[in-house]
Amino acid sequence: MSDAAPGQGVPQVDVPYRLDWRAAGVRIGAHRGKVEGAGGLFRDHDLLVRSPDPRRIDLRMSLRDPFGNLYVKRFEQKTSVTVYALVDVSASMGFAGSVDKMGVVADLCGALAASARRIGDAFGLIGCDETIVPEFLLPATRSRGTEADMVANLRAFVPKGHGAEGLLEGASYLAGRRKLVFVVSDFYLPLDLIEAVFEALSQHDVIPIVLRDPRETRDLPRYGLVSLADLETGRRRLYAMRPSLRAALMREEAEAAKALRALAMRYGRPPFQVVGRIDWDRFGAYLMGDAA
Known part of the structure; x- marks a missing residue:
């Protein structure tokens, strides 16, 4: 974090802030969000029939299901x-x-x-x-x-x-x-x-x-x-x-x-x-x- 020059224009200071809640916006940013996306943090698994995206099938998780269900990974979009x-x-x-x-x-x-x-x-x-x-x-x-x-x-x-x-x-x-x-x-x-x-x-x-x-x-x-x-x-x-x-x-x-x-x-x-x-x-x- 750099110092600001008092009284001189816009201070050149990085002010970090962290949210303890998930933002609901859809614009990509730096905070944890409520919306699913293609990247970001791993959130959880869901059944393929509920989240129909075969590109994200998790074979290891699916093979462990005794009922033969297919599972996909869901990711949290940064917003x-x-x-x-x-x-x-x-x-x-x-x-x-x-x-x-x-x-x-x-x-x-x-x-x-x-x-x-x-x-x-x-x-x-x-x-x-x-x-x-x-x-x-x-x-x-x-x-x-x-x-x-x-x-x-x-x-x-x-x-x-x-x-x-x-x-x-x-x-x-x-x-x-x-x-x-x-x-x-x-x-x-x-x-x-x-x-x-x-x-x-x-x-x-x-x-x-x-x-x-x-x-x-x-x-x-x-x-x-x-x-x-x-x-x-x-x-x-x-x-x-x-x-x-x-x-x-x-x-x-x-x-x-x-x-x-x-x-x-x-x-x-x-x-x-x-x-x-x-x-x-x-x-x-x-x-x-x-x-x-």
Whole structure:
């Protein structure tokens, strides 16, 4: 896995992902499918009368049948899937501390799009604040030409929307055949909204990606005056920071993370947290099921 150059075009990173379900598509790809084909992995044997293809008669299996039945080998056709990034682009995603969150989103979506295309999958993007943002409604495609523009637009975008209810609208856009859906957000959202989004996506394989900046809570000083802003509402509050308040804020963040993980696990996979920039090796291990 190669490194991405931060802020520079489409990241040259291979992002491996493995499905634990059989795709129903008919287009040849890299994933295990439900459709029989001429090649791929051996699936099972069947009677010739039920699968009438004499080219695949298995003489050894047939000779072992005391009733003289003829058996054929059946193979599993490798197939492609559709991958989408459903991205929260509301105001809180405009936080720029140690990193620019939208720059991290651009790196992630660019790498996913390029990796999907290389193995024959289609990639699409839906960006939402209060509604779906038109410039970030990009239907899934296997075309290479859209990646650079998508990444550039994400880097240049300044989030302003007060809320992320559009994620529900984006989830309804994805109805149909099962897809691999990356839900990308800082998840500073009401838990009931998050649950509604996961429920709307329950027919799909959902991967929550949590974006965090160390300066949001982890790098708070132990003492001093700190001005904290709610980017969704625009409100600011001045705090006299002290160890007990700092510990309470960090405890609140840990409890929210625990609640999100429990909710995500009900619908499939645990969330993957990105603190600062993306650790591509750790991300790849997570997607391959080696780490959570």
